[in-house]
Amino acid sequence: MSAERLAGHALARADELERQLAEHSLTMQKAEAAAAAETTRVVGRIDAHELSTNAKLDAANRLVSALQAQVTTLQARVAELERRPKLSGSGSSRPATCDEMEARIEALGEFRRKGHGSSLARAAGYSCVEAKAVGYSLQEAKAAGWAFEELRMAGYIGAKGMTSRDFLDRHQAGCSNFAGLDFSGEDFSNMVLLKCNLSGCVLEGATFDGAQLTSVDLSNARLTGLACSSWRGARFSGECNFTGTNIRKLLSAAELKAGGLVSGLKTTGYSCSEAKAAGYTPSECHIGGFSFEEGRGAGYRLQQSWEKARIWG
Numbered sequence: 078m079s080a081e082r083l084a085g086h087a088l089a090r091a092d093e094l095e096r097q098l099a100e101h102s103l104t105m106q107k108a109e110a111a112a113a114a115e116t117t118r119v120v121g122r123i124d125a126h127e128l129s130t131n132a133k134l135d136a137a138n139r140l141v142s143a144l145q146a147q148v149t150t151l152q153a154r155v156a157e158l159e160r161r162p163k164l165s166g167s168g169s170s171r172p173a174t175c176d177e178m179e180a181r182i183e184a185l186g187e188f189r190r191k192g193h194g195s196s197l198a199r200a201a202g203y204s205c206v207e208a209k210a211v212g213y214s215l216q217e218a219k220a221a222g223w224a225f226e227e228l229r230m231a232g233y234i235g236a237k238g239m240t241s242r243d244f245l246d247r248h249q250a251g252c253s254n255f256a257g258l259d260f261s262g263e264d265f266s267n268m269v270l271l272k273c274n275l276s277g278c279v280l281e282g283a284t285f286d287g288a289q290l291t292s293v294d295l296s297n298a299r300l301t302g303l304a305c306s307s308w309r310g311a312r313f314s315g316e317c318n319f320t321g322t323n324i325r326k327l328l329s330a331a332e333l334k335a336g337g338l339v340s341g342l343k344t345t346g347y348s349c350s351e352a353k354a355a356g357y358t359p360s361e362c363h364i365g366g367f368s369f370e371e372g373r374g375a376g377y378r379l380q381q382s383w384e385k386a387r388i389w390g
Contacts, residue, residue: 189212252273275294279298286307287310289311291315292317296320322346334357
């Protein structure tokens with residue numbers, strides 16, 4: 078190979094190396110620029126995050142300072158109130174006198190006579206005890222929103238008082254003996270009472286609308302006393318015992334029949350004649366506890382149905 082050709086080849090190789098070097102340099106410049114841009118972006122995000130964090134910390138510190146100031150103010154207020162003498166119901170720092178208490182009761186009595194309800198009396202600051210003293214009824218006291226314990230303390234409910242809600246919870250848990258408890262004014266509407274003992278209970282003003290009573294012992298229970306006692310739509314099955322009660326003041330014989338009461342009918346105090354007038358059949362009267370002689374005295378004819386009832390007896 079001639080010297081000229083070797084020189085040309087060397088120059089071409091040098092040009093190629095220069096081109097590759099230029100491309101590499103350009104690539105490195107682009108990489109450095111991208112790295113610088115990414116660094117700038119990351120640093121910017123870090124700076125923004127720091128600014129946000131600092132702002133949040135500043136806001137939290139201001140809130141803590143404000144709360145601490147409020148706590149300090151409230152503590153000072155509590156300390157001031159604790160230093161003051163306790164006020165009685167009369168509005169003075171001493172117990173109310175007899176005259177003041179009587180004047181308060183008299184004012185509430187006048188308030189009631191003018192037709193103002195118990196809810197307004199309670200809102201005006203009168204107690205449940207004062208409401209009872211002027212004659213507000215149990216139902217009115219309940220409507221005003223006084224709690225069960227306040228009703229008990231006022232004397233509306235006896236020491237053995239229980240709410241119908243507590244009754245239902247215990248009854249559903251398997252308890253059946255509630256004898257002697259005070260359920261004055263309680264609402265048993267639409268409840269199912271199954272084989273439970275309510276003998277001797279105070280049920281004045283209680284509501285049994287739509288309740289289902291199956292073999293319930295209500296002997297000697299106090300059922301009357303408040304005009305709002307209600308047994309509308311009550312249903313009876315099994316052997317219910319109303320001995321010693323005033324159920325007949327709340328339900329007619331016809332209503333008892335409509336409610337399905339058969340066994341225990343005689344314990345309601347209705348006679349066989351009254352049962353007959355209400356539509357009871359001879360067999361139902363027999364199952365209800367009436368004798369053949371009582372049925373005959375009521376005017377039932379000696380028909381096959383009564384003869385069959387007599388045989389059952």
